[in-house]
Amino acid sequence: MPLRLRRQPDLVCQQIVELVTDYLDGALPRADRGRFERHLAGCPQCTAYLAQMRETIRLTGRLRVADLSPAMRADFGELYRGWRAEAT
Amino acid sequence: MTDPDAELLSRFRAGDEQAFVELVARHHTTMLRLAQSFVASRAIAEEVAQDAWLAALRGIGGFAGRSTFRTWLFAILANRARTTGMREHRTTPLESPEPAVDPARFGAGGMWTSPPVDWTDAAAERLDAQALATALQSALDGLPPRQRQVVLLRDVDGLSSEEVCEVLELSEANQRVLLHRGRSHLRTTLEANFGAR
Numbered sequence: 553m554p555l556r557l558r559r560q561p562d563l564v565c566q567q568i569v570e571l572v573t574d575y576l577d578g579a580l581p582r583a584d585r586g587r588f589e590r591h592l593a594g595c596p597q598c599t600a601y602l603a604q605m606r607e608t609i610r611l612t613g614r615l616r617v618a619d620l621s622p623a624m625r626a627d628f629g630e631l632y633r634g635w636r637a638e639a640t
Numbered sequence: 641m642t643d644p645d646a647e648l649l650s651r652f653r654a655g656d657e658q659a660f661v662e663l664v665a666r667h668h669t670t671m672l673r674l675a676q677s678f679v680a681s682r683a684i685a686e687e688v689a690q691d692a693w694l695a696a697l698r699g700i701g702g703f704a705g706r707s708t709f710r711t712w713l714f715a716i717l718a719n720r721a722r723t724t725g726m727r728e729h730r731t732t733p734l735e736s737p738e739p740a741v742d743p744a745r746f747g748a749g750g751m752w753t754s755p756p757v758d759w760t761d762a763a764a765e766r767l768d769a770q771a772l773a774t775a776l777q778s779a780l781d782g783l784p785p786r787q788r789q790v791v792l793l794r795d796v797d798g799l800s801s802e803e804v805c806e807v808l809e810l811s812e813a814n815q816r817v818l819l820h821r822g823r824s825h826l827r828t829t830l831e832a833n834f835g836a837r
């Protein structure tokens with residue numbers, strides 16, 4: 553008697569969009585990862601969606617932080633000297 | 641775990657003021673933004689961030705390097721900001737679950753009926769880069785506080801999920817749910833503003 557593997561039903565697009573973050577974080581169980589990738593292989597829309605999420609993350613990572621003003625640098629230098637004086 | 645701040649950290653502990661100011665320059669904006677997500681005003685957020693730096697200086701002897709410096713630093717900040725926010729009776733409500741994509745865009749079988757509209761070409765065009773960054777920044781500022789905190793630390797500042805969980809005292813699963821909602825919001829904004837229909 554051959555072992556029968558019960559195959560999980562395929563994922564639909566609406567489920568894919570909820571699994572994207574888990575997928576990108578490597579947090580999907582192996583079986584789900586396989587189902588996710590099988591869906592992508594046959595679905596250009598979800599492939600585009602995943603690419604958009606990756607692009608969103610990339611752009612968010614480029615929202616660089618403002619530099620510290622010279623006045624604030626001076627303030628923090630003073631904070632540091634105060635701490636040194638207090639520590640010794 | 642390698643700590644990107646290790647070198648500046650050891651220099652400032654050895655008495656190098658400039659190294660300390662560099663560390664502040666590296667992390668202060670994130671701390672301000674994080675503080676702002678907990679408290680009512682920019683002025684209070686600035687106070688909280690300054691206090692956190694002083695607390696970090698005074699407590700540096702107790703930093704044993706079990707986590708990265710920034711995790712330790714941001715946790716000090718988050719704790720103070722949370723306490724201040726509670727004193728202001730400013731609560732961050734649990735956000736109700738919401739789908740990543742408007743359910744109206746899928747048919748009965750869960751397949752796309754209104755598929756994602758491409759905007760990634762706009763991102764590649766230099767002309768649109770500034771407009772994109774501006775739209776993204778205001779979408780980020782408009783996220784509910786807990787989503788904003790996670791997106792800020794993970795995607796803007798580049799912390800690992802482990803670091804974020806430690807700073808914000810979240811479980812890995814909750815952290816990922818918040819990140820997912822936040823990122824999905826940002827993608828929707830970009831699509832709405834820059835999608836070429």
Ligand SMILES: [Zn+2]
Nearest residue numbers: 564565595598
């Ligand atoms: Zn699909």
